[in-house]
Amino acid sequence: MRPDPLRAALLVTPLVLLVLAAAVAPLGALLWRGVAETEVAPALPRTLRMLRHWDGKGLPDDMAFEALAADLAALRAAGGTGSQAMARAAGRLGADVPALREVLPGTAGRAAETRTTRATSILVADAAWGEAESWAALRRAGGAASGFHLLAAIGLRQTAGGGLEDSAAGPHARALLLRGIGAALLAVLASLPLAWPLARWMADAAPRRAALLAGLVLLPLLAGEAARAAGWSVLAGSGPGVALAALVLGAVPLMALPVALCLRRAGPGLARAAAAHGMSPLGVFRRVHWPLARPGLAAGCALVFPQALGSFVGPGLLDPDMPWAAGALAAAARAGEWGQAGALTAWLLLPVLLAALLLLRLWRARA
Template sequence: MATAQAVPSDRVMRAADGTPLKVALARAERSQKLRAILLVLPLFLFIVLTFVAPIGKMLWNAVHDPDVAENMPRTVQSLGGWDGKDLPSEEVFAAFVADMQEAQKNKQAALVGKRLNYELSGIRSKVIATARKVGALTEGPYKDAVIGIDKIWGETETWATIKRSSSNFTPFYILSMLDLRQGADGSVERVPADRAIYQDILLRTLGISLIVTLLTLILGYPVAYMLATSPQKTASILMIFVLLPFWTSLLVRTTAWMILMQDGGVFTQLLNLTGITFVLNMLGAIDGEPQLFKTRFATIVAMTHIQLPFTLLPIYSVMKTISPTYMRAAKSLGGTPFYSFVRVYMPQTLPGVAAGCLLTFILCLGYYITPALVGGPTDQMISGFIERAINSENNWGKASALGVILLIATLILYYVYNKLVGIDRMKLG
């Protein structure tokens, strides 16, 4: 590096080439920052393209609803002054006929029908049929003619649905995934009880995730303690068994549980040999052999097996940093082994417990393969309904709204975790 020298005339420190020292240092810092940015740029672009952009698209699809507004502009404009009490005026029906004729010409009637069908079941086929028949209408009056094509156009609820769907942005999808809907006057209300299913699905997803998280904590905490306090040779062998499940794919492990849990499988035979099946039959809990496959029990057991290392490893990494002198000091001051463990050792492991439980709970929220293979119809979680909305229903708005709900649940969990534990208080080794 060039040496610095003082110039007596202006008393400014300069480098050997005459450049002021401050300018030379600033130039060197800019060069280092640019080099660092170039090194980070590939990872940043990867995160933006594979993580930030898909989440942004999901948020957009959850509220973006242009199908009716783009394909029925005249009807949407005419319905702007409709009060929703009686049937719309002749002007609205005339605009409706013009829009349907245009939609039929552009082959967009099915798109309009599909969107309206999300709120009014069975209307899709009626929209398509109406779009074909209104081509014969060349002059008014249109109101009676349209109602004559199908009586559904004589119901105020149909036009209220069209008006609610007339904006490019709508809360419909998110409200629907919470078993809510907008009334004719725009107020939010609950859907009828026979159509309310998504709150139960959300509670089911949260409940299964919570149970699996607690089971992995109960099973993983003692193992993590044993790993952290055992001699290095023993701990290394035990760690291999902990990491062994990572050597096989999730699908293979789930398939193995299908074989173990099937009727007449290993678990059923084990319950028969130990007499548990006989006791359960005597108590009236079951009738015949226990049915384990396609049950909530099978789903929870399989998910617990898969998630156990994700809870155990953060706890172990924190336990490994805790000095054994704390326990020895507590015992020397008169504390019993149990009291010392609970009051001295356990509080120091809370950051690892919180991190492991948070990781497991968030991963469980997005489970799809395991509940689909080993769970029954009443054990499917939100991810299964997202898959069905995309692949079977082609309803990206519904899928995106469910994804937004999962994202909000994850952010709330992280916020609570950060408030209780704090990311800066984690002591990962």
């Protein structure tokens, strides 16, 4: 009897909805925060409307200055709510142009005390409004979305002319991401020679012993990353080397189990028969073990790489001063800096997606 597609779809729907609700929706919301702009537009709506007509060359016309004075006056009149909105806008503008962090609230106070036209009062209040860079930063932050946080995560910023330049924290930001990606690649490469004999042992063992070995391999994962890191700190102290060792050894079970499942599917008889016919150990590996283990190795790499890339609990406990991109993501989330957290999430997801596509292509090519 042919399966009913409608019934199959109805059976799968709850699982799809659960995945969407538990993983896709929160991740999508975090990624959106990495490009969303929510701080400046509510505080300075009149100014942003005027800046839509500015071509970015020189200074905007007097209408933009008048609108900025009106927005700042409205924020002052709103009391505590206006002060909070101004602080959020100033913080966002200051993240792009540090001088603007203090300029916006200072301009609001000094412009109100200046007895001249509104446009002139803004210029008199602070010289920063006489620079095109300040207005360009304001316009960039006033849209619904921008690439500011994505660029800041790799140490770049957009100039008034639309180009890119290195920020003061540029080398540190890029080093942070590269260290995380490098540590993840190191965990994948270092776990391979450690996981292979363990996988062979489980694959060649009797069923009861193989189940026991699989349980022992899974035991460190069940203990949790924080518990493993605490144990390593007791045994070997702390430092970058210990942190990397803990990361690599924590990845070994994720690499060994898929390889063991693939090798066990064929059983040990094939390799023994090849050896009995005079094939060398290297030949047995190349002609028997490698083709059988290739899907498991691909699955193991796909598991280890994102796990290592997103790992920050263990290394953070063993070496708090070690700069990890995932640790910076966690710190940004704890501080409520969701734009930075979303941008770091996007940059950390990119190598994971590229690695998954590469592994999938290699797997299909060799199939």
